[in-house]
Amino acid sequence: MEEEPALAMGDEDELVGPKKSELWSRLGWAVIRAIYDGLPDFQVRRLEGMGFGPFLRLEELAPDVALIQALKERWDPECHAFLFPRGHMVPTLEDVVRITGLRVDGQAVTGTTYTSYQEPVERLLGLEVRGERSSLVQRMVLQASLGVVSARRQTGEGQAEHMERMTDDTRAAMAEEEGEAADRDLRRFLTLVIGKMVLGTRGVPVGCRFLPLMEDLSSVGNYAWGEALLANLFDSLGTSSRETGVAGFFPLLQVWAYYHLPSLGRGVARRCGAVPLLQRWRFCRDERSLRRQVTLIHDALDTVPFGHVQWTPYVGEDDATQPWVERGHPYFGRDIWLHCFNTVVPLHHRLVARTLGLHQAVVEFSTRQRSWERPGRSFRSRTGQSGSKSSWMTGSGKGRRWSPRLPVTRTTSGHRPGSMGPRCTRGPDDRYGRISSLEGILHSTIQQRDDLQAVVDQLRAELDRVQQMVGGASSSREDPGRSVLEGQLASAVARAEDALAQLREREQELRTALVRMTTLEAEMAELRLRPEAAEVARWRQEVEAAARWQQEAAEATRWRQEAEEAVRLRAEAGDLRTQLGEERHRGDMLRSEMRGLERALALVGRSRSATSRSSIPSGSTGHYLTGSSGRRRSEEEERRRRERAPEGSETGPRVMAPPSPRPPEGTGESG
Structure with a gap:
């Protein structure tokens, strides 16, 4: 199945959700289910025997385009693998067999590929x-x-009527x-x-x-189609x-995320207890734009708490009701090569050991910098040391590569165990990874030794049986065919013993290296x-620099x-x-008053002497003193008005003319 979101571009390049993706995916699933319901009973039984029954009975799951992207x-x-702040995560063969119901044990889906399939299509499909x-x-x-x-x-046809019509057809x-016609239909x-x-x-x-x-339909059920699905x-x-969208069976990714990352809230549980597990979920529709959802x-993946990640979500599942899971148990939890014709990809279980309920070992991979990447957080290794999740490259392309042998054991594809694994980029000082690789190679060698030991024991038993059949008969009367068979068995036992000895030597070398x-x-x-001394000197310089910075901050x-x-x-x-200006102003005012008083006293003294000389009555003197006091008050009020009046005003009070020194008429003595 495919999932291709058709994206429409709006203002400011805003992604406006999928328009045709749900139609295409629903159309493919619905047609296949309708055809399956219309097959004869004997064809359904043949599909059940091939292991496709649980997969074909799955109900359709609407695509979560934002989650997949x-x-x-x-x-x-x-x-x-997927890179998350909490470590590496990846769908495994256990996820495939539990979610889809397809078998992961059996022969690898591989073989000869051709440039043209015209002849087999015309011959096998017509x-x-x-x-x-x-x-x-x-x-x-x-x-x-x-x-x-x-x-x-x-037009006017409902979903049930549509499915029934295709089933009848x-x-x-x-x-x-x-x-032959039924085989061609199948x-x-x-x-x-x-x-x-x-x-x-x-x-x-x-x-x-x-x-x-498909030429031999009786052997179709012997292939590991679940493994091929994961490789594809x-x-x-x-x-x-x-490229937007994912080719392949995308519902596997959705349900895997629903189980392992439930805090995202992208799925809604339904039909508890149904198997395969894909039938237990449905997509929670989101009306926001695709860009916003992504x-x-x-953001949720970067900030998800550790306790919200379900590393082992299948604990407590009843495997007795799922025979396809029982058959796949020997292939769970192993580093393995996934085959799908010309596509061969590794499944690194050591990167996702935490999902198997084990301690996560530190395995560093240099990856290309992407816009969404944040600095990775550290996690614990088996030895209790903390290390970096991954080594982020800045685009310079520098760095050394170290290619260890991966512990590949009993792959479904028949790949030779212990062979050279894929080239993975690690740091040049990744000692924990090297020790883990040596442990994996040692485990693989021990398993090969045990397998070869069983073969040797079987060959010896067969040789003993042949020798007992020959018995004590003379060489002239014994069957030539049995003698040849005995010789072949003896040579096979010798070769097996030599191989076993070589494996034991290899095991000893690996133990010594470990x-x-x-x-x-x-x-x-x-x-x-x-x-080291240089490190201590550097630390001392840093301390002195910090002290100088503190001193400068204090200054x-x-x-x-x-x-x-x-x-x-x-x-x-x-x-x-x-x-001070105000005090000076008050002092000037007091001095001016003092001078006015002094002038008044001087005038009084002169007026008294003049009166005494000219016999002026005392009333003229009193009148003059009164006029002097009034003049001073008038001058004081005029000064205050000028201070209060705005600058440039021409309507201020006029200066009163001083009184005439001559006495008023009628105040002196008459002649």
């Missing part, structure tokens, strides 16, 4: 392929061959008895299911690279970040506790306080100058 942006194609160099079949042609000529809903077109249906859902590609056509595996999904996640999901590496790590840890504080004090004193000096 956010997870894709978190995918690192170098270590094939259809035509457009283009000689094509591995795609038109979906509409494939659906029409199964009876569904038109999958569009007619399929039932009318299917062969009702076993035979191959067509399997091609639609596998090419559209399990190994889905982008676009309308259906891939048919797996068609040679990983390959799609590693495509360019400019931004909120990234002990040496562990001892070296202990010595280096002890040396790390002794700071700056003192200068600031002195500046504030100077400003305060300057303000007080201004106030004092103002008060």
Whole structure:
């Protein structure tokens, strides 16, 4: 199945949600389910025997485009895992088998691929392929061959009526008895299911690279289709970040996120107890724009608390009701190669050991810097040391690569255990990773030794049985065929014993290397506790610089306080100058009054002497004194008016003329 969100661009390049993605995904799922319901009973039993029954009975899950896009942006194609602040996380084979019901045990989905599939399509499906160099079949042609000529809903037709109509069309077109026609119908249906859902590609056509595996229908159920589904999904996640959507069975990612990251709130639980687990969830629709949803999901992933991450969500599940889970248990929790024809990707369980209920070891991978990446938080390793989650590169491209052997054990693809693993970028001083790799290689070697020991024991038992059959017969009477068989068994036992001896030597070498590496790590840890002289000098310089900075900060504080004090004193000096001006003004007024009084006294004295000389009556003297006092009061009031009057006023009071020194008429003695 595919999921291709069709994005519309609005103002300011705002993403305005998917328009056709839900239609396309619902159309594919609904048609396949309608065709499955229209198959004859014997065809349904054959699909059950192949292991597709639980998968085909799944109910449709609406696509969560924002969640899928956010997870894709978190995918690192170098270590094939999602990068989160809490560590690496990745869907495993256990997630596949529990969520989808597809088997993960069996033969690898691989084989010879061709440039053109015209001949097998015409021979096995009875259809035509457009283009000689094509591995795609038109979906509409494939659906029409199964009876569904038109999958569009007619006017006024409900969902139930639409499904019933397609089921009836399929039932009318299917062969009702076993035979060549029934085999061709089953191959067509399997091609639609596998090419559209399990190994889905982008676009309308259906891939048919797996068609040679369908020639013998009795062996189709022997392949690990769940493993191929996961490999195809990983390959799609590693495509360019400019491509929106994910080819493959995207509901696996949705339900995986619903279980492991429930705090995102993207899914709603339903039908508790249903299996496979995909039937327990439905998408919680969000009406906000796609761009806004993706931004909120990234923020939630960066700030999700540790306790809100469900590392082992399947604890307590009843595996007895899920036989497909029981068969897949031997392949859970192992580093393994995932095969899907030309696509081979590693599944690093050591990166996600926490999801298996184990302690997470530190494994560093240098990754390309992306816009959404934040500095990774540290987490604990097995040895109790804390380390960086990942080493972020700045784009300079510098750094050394170290390629260890990964502990690959008993892969479903038949890949040779202990072979060279994928190149992963680590730091040049990743001792914990090297020790973990040596432990994994040692474990793989021990397992190979045990397997070879069982083979040797079986060959010895077979050789003993053959020798007992020969008995004590003479060499002339014994059966030549038995003698040849005995010789072959003896040589096989010898070769097996030699291989076993080599494996034991290899195991001893690995144990020695592991002990040496562990001892070296202990010595280096002890040396790390002794700071070197250069480091001590650097620390001392940093302390001195910090002391200087503190002293400069204290001086700056003192200068600031002195500046504030100077400003305060300057303000007080201004106030004092103002008060001094007022006091000077009052003093000038008092001095002017004193001078007026002195003049008045002088005039009084002169007037008295003149009166005595001219015999002026005393009333003239009193009148003059009264006039002098009035004049002074008039001058004082005039000065006050001028002070209160605005500058430039021309309407102020006029100066009163001083009284005449001559006495008024009628006040002196008459002649």
